[in-house]
Amino acid sequence: MQVAGAVAAERLHVSVFGHAYVGLGAVVIALLFYLAIAAQITQSSYDISRLQDQQRQLLAEQDQLRYQEVTLHAPAQVQQQAAQSGMQRVVPSSYVPGQQVAIDLGAPVGASPADTTPLWLRAVAALLNGAGGTRDVMAATKK
Amino acid sequence: MATRALSSRRPGRVERVGSARLRVISMLALALVLAGLVWSRMAYWQVAEHGRLAMAAQAQYREFVELPALRGAIFDRNLTQLVVNTTVYSAFVSPDQITAGERDGVAGGLSSVLGVDKTAVMQTLQSSVKFAYIARRFSKTKADSLRALKLPGVGLQEETQRSYLPGAQGGTTLAADLLGFVNWNGDGQGGLEQKYQKLLAGTPGYISSYRDLANREIILGSHTHQDPVDGSDLVLSLDASIQYAAEQALADGVKRDNAESGSVLVMDPATGGIVAWADYPGYSGNDFNHTDPALFKDNVLSYVYEPGSVMKVVTLSGAMNAEAITPNTVINDPGVLTVGGYRIYDWDHRNHGNIDYTYVLEHSLNVGAMKAMQVEGHDAFYKNLQAFGLTQPSGIDVAGENFIPPPPAAQMADSQYATAAFGQGIDVNMVQMLAAINVVANGGKYAPPHVVERVGTQVNPLLLQPQRQVISAQTAAQMTVMMQQVVQHGSGWTSRIRGFEFDQAGKTGTSQIPVNGQYTQDVWSSFVGFLPAQHPRFTMLVVVRKPHYPGADRDWTLNDGYLTAEPIWQKIAQTIVVDWHITPDPA
Numbered sequence: 001m002q003v004a005g006a007v008a009a010e011r012l013h014v015s016v017f018g019h020a021y022v023g024l025g026a027v028v029i030a031l032l033f034y035l036a037i038a039a040q041i042t043q044s045s046y047d048i049s050r051l052q053d054q055q056r057q058l059l060a061e062q063d064q065l066r067y068q069e070v071t072l073h074a075p076a077q078v079q080q081q082a083a084q085s086g087m088q089r090v091v092p093s094s095y096v097p098g099q100q101v102a103i104d105l106g107a108p109v110g111a112s113p114a115d116t117t118p119l120w121l122r123a124v125a126a127l128l129n130g131a132g133g134t135r136d137v138m139a140a141t142k143k
Numbered sequence: 144m145a146t147r148a149l150s151s152r153r154p155g156r157v158e159r160v161g162s163a164r165l166r167v168i169s170m171l172a173l174a175l176v177l178a179g180l181v182w183s184r185m186a187y188w189q190v191a192e193h194g195r196l197a198m199a200a201q202a203q204y205r206e207f208v209e210l211p212a213l214r215g216a217i218f219d220r221n222l223t224q225l226v227v228n229t230t231v232y233s234a235f236v237s238p239d240q241i242t243a244g245e246r247d248g249v250a251g252g253l254s255s256v257l258g259v260d261k262t263a264v265m266q267t268l269q270s271s272v273k274f275a276y277i278a279r280r281f282s283k284t285k286a287d288s289l290r291a292l293k294l295p296g297v298g299l300q301e302e303t304q305r306s307y308l309p310g311a312q313g314g315t316t317l318a319a320d321l322l323g324f325v326n327w328n329g330d331g332q333g334g335l336e337q338k339y340q341k342l343l344a345g346t347p348g349y350i351s352s353y354r355d356l357a358n359r360e361i362i363l364g365s366h367t368h369q370d371p372v373d374g375s376d377l378v379l380s381l382d383a384s385i386q387y388a389a390e391q392a393l394a395d396g397v398k399r400d401n402a403e404s405g406s407v408l409v410m411d412p413a414t415g416g417i418v419a420w421a422d423y424p425g426y427s428g429n430d431f432n433h434t435d436p437a438l439f440k441d442n443v444l445s446y447v448y449e450p451g452s453v454m455k456v457v458t459l460s461g462a463m464n465a466e467a468i469t470p471n472t473v474i475n476d477p478g479v480l481t482v483g484g485y486r487i488y489d490w491d492h493r494n495h496g497n498i499d500y501t502y503v504l505e506h507s508l509n510v511g512a513m514k515a516m517q518v519e520g521h522d523a524f525y526k527n528l529q530a531f532g533l534t535q536p537s538g539i540d541v542a543g544e545n546f547i548p549p550p551p552a553a554q555m556a557d558s559q560y561a562t563a564a565f566g567q568g569i570d571v572n573m574v575q576m577l578a579a580i581n582v583v584a585n586g587g588k589y590a591p592p593h594v595v596e597r598v599g600t601q602v603n604p605l606l607l608q609p610q611r612q613v614i615s616a617q618t619a620a621q622m623t624v625m626m627q628q629v630v631q632h633g634s635g636w637t638s639r640i641r642g643f644e645f646d647q648a649g650k651t652g653t654s655q656i657p658v659n660g661q662y663t664q665d666v667w668s669s670f671v672g673f674l675p676a677q678h679p680r681f682t683m684l685v686v687v688r689k690p691h692y693p694g695a696d697r698d699w700t701l702n703d704g705y706l707t708a709e710p711i712w713q714k715i716a717q718t719i720v721v722d723w724h725i726t727p728d729p730a
């Protein structure tokens with residue numbers, strides 16, 4: 001194994017100039033890679049810049065549309081449209097007389113209503129509940 | 144060897160060596176001086192001038208852009224947006240970048256798209272200026288058309304503009320006096336825009352990034368970035384529909400009365416929130432740069448006036464609260480009273496005989512008001528004015544409040560107390576006066592007047608504070624009944640609304656306008672009222688300035704509030720009743 005390793009090392013052995021060329025090549029590759037990345041970044045920057053500009057214009061358009069929308073609901077516009085449709089504000093000829101209703105929020109709630117579910121249904125429900133069935137069975141059957 | 148060498152030296156040789164050394168030293172010195180010069184120059188540029196040069200260099204490749212904060216929106220009580228931020232454009236030219244041959248084409252393009260005068264543009268292009276605006280603040284549609292022309296030396300600048308809703312009158316915007324406007328520097332001018340400038344404007348951010356040779360931004364390069372903090376939104380107590388109706392009725396009324404101007408203020412009695420704030424003539428906040436600056440004055444808050452007989456509500460309420468009088472107290476009114484050497488008359492100069500205070504208010508009699516003040520006493524009357532908020536500014540959250548304090552109590556003459564009792568010789572603004580009358584509508588409590596209910600998500604702290612009790616609830620109820628009588632039997636009859644004839648309260652006011660210390664025939668006419676009387680949903684004050692009602696040149700009393708201000712009040716109240724679904728209280 002040692003002999004084979006030494007042979008391989010001998011075959012792979014390169015001169016000093018070879019090392020220099022390899023090193024230089026690596027540097028050039030790294031440089032080119034860096035330049036490519038930098039160019040890509042710059043290109044992306046320009047794309048983003050262009051899109052931002054487009055976004056600004058769309059926002060401006062959105063603002064204008066919003067103003068148009070708000071103006072359409074403005075009282076001035078509503079009245080104008082109503083007048084065009086022949087609608088007029090009418091003064092009420094009479095009013096429905098109000099009637100005061102006494103509500104005592106402090107009054108006791110009182111007893112809860114009696115359960116009118118048939119006995120057999122309660123028994124079935126208890127059975128189903130015990131067997132792991134749904135606990136909503138009573139509510140469901142009462143509907 | 145050394146000894147021999149030394150001994151072999153000739154004297155002349157020794158001299159030459161010395162000369163060479165001198166030359167070397169002098170060369171070294173020269174080199175040092177030269178190097179010193181270079182070093183000192185380098186030190187100058189690199190140390191002394193470092194900051195400036197670094198800044199200059201940065202200016203070439205770095206860009207500092209301010210990121211403007213979005214100004215907060217303003218909504219009414221129903222969340223109707225009253226102001227919208229819109230993007231507008233300004234076109235500018237750089238004449239030095241346009242050749243002589245291109246000038247005609249550029250001027251023609253600008254003229255056709257922006258509608259500007261071509262000759263004026265040509266003059267600008269031929270001038271030696273480096274920068275000039277051609278048109279400012281136009282729409283995106285025009286900007287797109289201009290951009291499509293790709294004119295050399297022409298640039299577009301984006302700006303933000305506040306756009307307000309259209310008002311009731313052509314060329315005006317809704318609630319212009321209340322809202323104010325924002326100038327081209329982004330500063331609020333007048334109204335809420337000025338009062339809440341800091342909150343609405345927010346805090347701008349910035350971005351600092353690199354630019355390439357073509358002046359294009361390199362966004363993904365190293366840069367610093369601070370996001371802007373947008374301004375807060377305001378939610379007002381205003382109702383846009385009522386505001387519109389108020390502007391419309393006011394404009395119609397002022398025109399009908401041939402008046403100089405008029406104003407309307409509507410308040411929510413329970414909270415003190417302003418529901419409508421109208422002023423005629425108004426202006427357009429969207430076109431403030433072409434507006435007569437005199438129109439920017441907000442007459443609701445900046446104009447002080449003598450309230451006239453509306454003040455009798457305050458005078459009689461105070462006297463009743465002090466138990467000096469009751470609505471049924473009988474007095475004798477001969478039609479005139481002499482106070483401090485002055486003979487002061489009732490408006491009709493008539494002897495009314497024995498009357499009670501309900502009658503005094505119904506018929507708006509000055510003698511009765513003066514007698515009530517005299518029975519109550521000067522000190523109590525003055526304290527009453529203070530309690531009703533008439534001796535200090537209202538403190539409402541709108542910019543530009545004008546206020547004239549009355550003289551200190553000790554310095555007021557008897558005649559001043561007498562005239563103040565019926566609202567002459569005392570100056571107030573409309574907000575002060577309405578807030579004072581609203582005490583009666585609000586069960587005797589003073590509701591601080593305000594416009595903004597919420598800033599962002601925060602409720603106005605004013606709304607959470609307990610209200611000051613000015614008069615007892617019983618006194619307020621008594622005064623309400625007296626004011627109902629004014630509508631049913633007195634001068635308030637023109638304000639009646641169908642279905643509410645027995646359920647509305649009000650009081651007229653007419654006061655002569657003094658000029659150079661003399662009262663003239665011109666008047667301020669006003670009417671204040673609320674309904675339903677027992678459970679008020681709104682309180683409203685209408686003031687008409689210098690009305691000239693048909694026939695008033697023969698009889699100035701025709702300019703009285705019942706003929707001028709009341710019909711305006713009635714029209715607006717009718718709209719509120721319908722819009723807010725108000726029904727009369729069951730009898």
